Amino acid sequence: MEIAGVRTDRLGLLLDQHDKARDMAEVRLLGLGDEEYLWEPVPGCWSIRRRDEAATPRAFGPGEWVLDLGVPDIPASEYAEIARQAASGMTVDKIADDWSVSVERVEEVLAHTGPPEPDEAPITTIAWRLGHLHFGFAGQWEWTFGARRQEPKLLVDFTPSAAEAVERFWAVMDRWRDSVAAMTEEQLDTVGFSQYPYGSDPDEPFISVLWGANLEFIHHMAEIALLRDLWRARFTAPK
Known part of the structure; x- marks a missing residue:
């Protein structure tokens, strides 16, 4: 239009x-x-x-x-995106592969409560x-x-x-x-x-x-x- x-x-x-x-x-x-x-x-x-x-x-x-390019990680600014991916049905394994991080790191992010710590981005x-x-x-x-x-x-x-x-x-x-x-x-x-x-x-x-x-x-x-x-x-x- x-x-x-x-x-x-x-x-x-x-x-x-x-x-x-x-x-x-x-x-x-x-x-x-x-x-x-x-x-x-x-x-x-x-x-x-x-x-x-x-x-x-x-x-x-x-x-x-x-x-x-540094070691892969999930920045605090993306914690909400990780939650969205999990809520949409993506498995923890798939999310970990998507972000090139360990399954343990994804589980840590998903289990986080309260405001995230500020990122120390370069x-x-x-x-x-x-x-x-x-x-x-x-x-x-x-x-x-x-x-x-x-x-x-x-x-x-x-x-x-x-x-x-x-x-x-x-x-x-x-x-x-x-x-x-x-x-x-x-x-x-x-x-x-x-x-x-x-x-x-x-x-x-x-x-x-x-x-x-x-x-x-x-x-x-x-x-x-x-x-x-x-x-x-x-x-x-x-x-």
């Missing part, structure tokens, strides 16, 4: 949300330089690094540069956040619209060049957007239309996967925008 030229159907609303977020993100990424892209504002950041300098146990990538660089988004959308496209064969962790050749990273990322996002825009209502409602292996995509109707992808794009781009603000202010902050 359209009202005054604006789509109000489910797909139209999500595409419009994506496009508005894209417009804002493009402005916020203008002029990103290599030093800022790789800036580590505090010790212990996750970033992209040369393979022989990787600082985390599961850093990955097909080329010389890899994306930091600070990540602009390079990491952009690489994380690139990897995620490239993998979801491959396992939704592509051949569904390629290992997602081998799809993105991470680069220390900010300009190159931004150009490659927008190419992936354009491909994703074009494919999503051509979907039918039946496809949007199909459980498992996406078979992306990292996450719950195979167990959800694609419309749920799609709003989740928008959320991922928006919140990581907001983080990148904040890091750019901090970079700009780093020499002007009071001592």
Whole structure:
């Protein structure tokens, strides 16, 4: 349905949300330089690094540069998601496999009562956040619209060049957007239309996967925008 030229159907609303977020993100990424892209504002950041300098146990990538990744766990911010998965009928074994953690860890989360302890998540660089988004959308496209064969962790050749990273990322996002825009209502409602292996995509109707992808794009781009603000202010902050 359209009202005054604006789509109000489910797909139209999500595409419009994506496009508005894209417009804002493009402005916020203008002029990103290599030093800022790789800036580590505090010790212990996750970033992209040369393979022989990787600082985390599961850093990955097909080329010389890899994306930091630590030991798998279930963050406190996802405890509600674990409860939702269990309530939907997923077994503890399946949830553990989904999150790459032990059955004991899932049982611990499900048994938790009261407010969870705050997560001690690492600070990540602009390079990491952009690489994380690139990897995620490239993998979801491959396992939704592509051949569904390629290992997602081998799809993105991470680069220390900010300009190159931004150009490659927008190419992936354009491909994703074009494919999503051509979907039918039946496809949007199909459980498992996406078979992306990292996450719950195979167990959800694609419309749920799609709003989740928008959320991922928006919140990581907001983080990148904040890091750019901090970079700009780093020499002007009071001592």
